Amino acid sequence: MDHGGMDHGGMDHGGMDDGQCSMNMLFNWQVKGLCIVFESWRVTGPMSLLLSLVAIALLTAGYECVREISRRYDEKFNARMNALGTRSESRDGAGRQGTITRAGLYALQVFYSFFIMLLFMTYNGFVMLAVAVGAFIGYLAFSYKTSPTKTAACH
Structure with missing residues (x-):
């Protein structure tokens, strides 16, 4: 079917890439x-790409920091619970x-x-590499005492 003679109501797709977000699968x-x-x-442009990749790497490294904070809190919490004994009102409180903090x-x-995960789902190689670099940096900075096989998870 030829649609050449049909009026498409001013649907000009010539500048579609200008200012539009591309979504790749x-x-x-x-x-x-x-x-x-x-x-x-x-x-x-190149500068905003570089700044974005640095921000992504830092965000991803920060995730390992949050995990380490959680691990340390768990250790302190468990030690405090053990010190309070098995039955006491202060232990319950x-x-x-x-538990709420955890x-x-x-x-x-x-x-x-x-x-x-949403960052990774851009399917962009640069973004994926920045996530991996951030995970590497975060592991070295915060989680080097933890087995890497026990830290890789979506949540």
């Missing part, structure tokens, strides 16, 4: 039209407060890990 190295998680986090830290980790 396949692995790519595309920089033009790259938006990272938010429409406002847009790569507009501290236990409830500690749940909050866990929720933060889940949110953080899914945000990193």
Whole structure:
């Protein structure tokens, strides 16, 4: 069917790439039209790409920091519970407060890990490499005492 003579109501697609976010479902190295998680986090040139990749690496490294904070809190919490003994009113109160804090830290980790997953789901090779570099830096800085096989998870 020939649609050449049909009026398409001014649908000009000539400048579609200008200011639009591209959404890829396949692995790519595309920089033009790259938006990272938010429409406002847009790569507009080499400098914004570099700054975005550094920010992504730092965000990903920060995830390991949050995990380390959670591990340390768990250790202190467990030591405090053991010191209070098996039956005491102070243990019950501290236990409830500690459990709420642990749940909050866990929720933060889940949110953080899914945000990193969204970064990875741009399917952009540069972004994926920045996530990997950030994980490497974060592991060296915060989690070097932990087995790497026990830390790789979406949440």
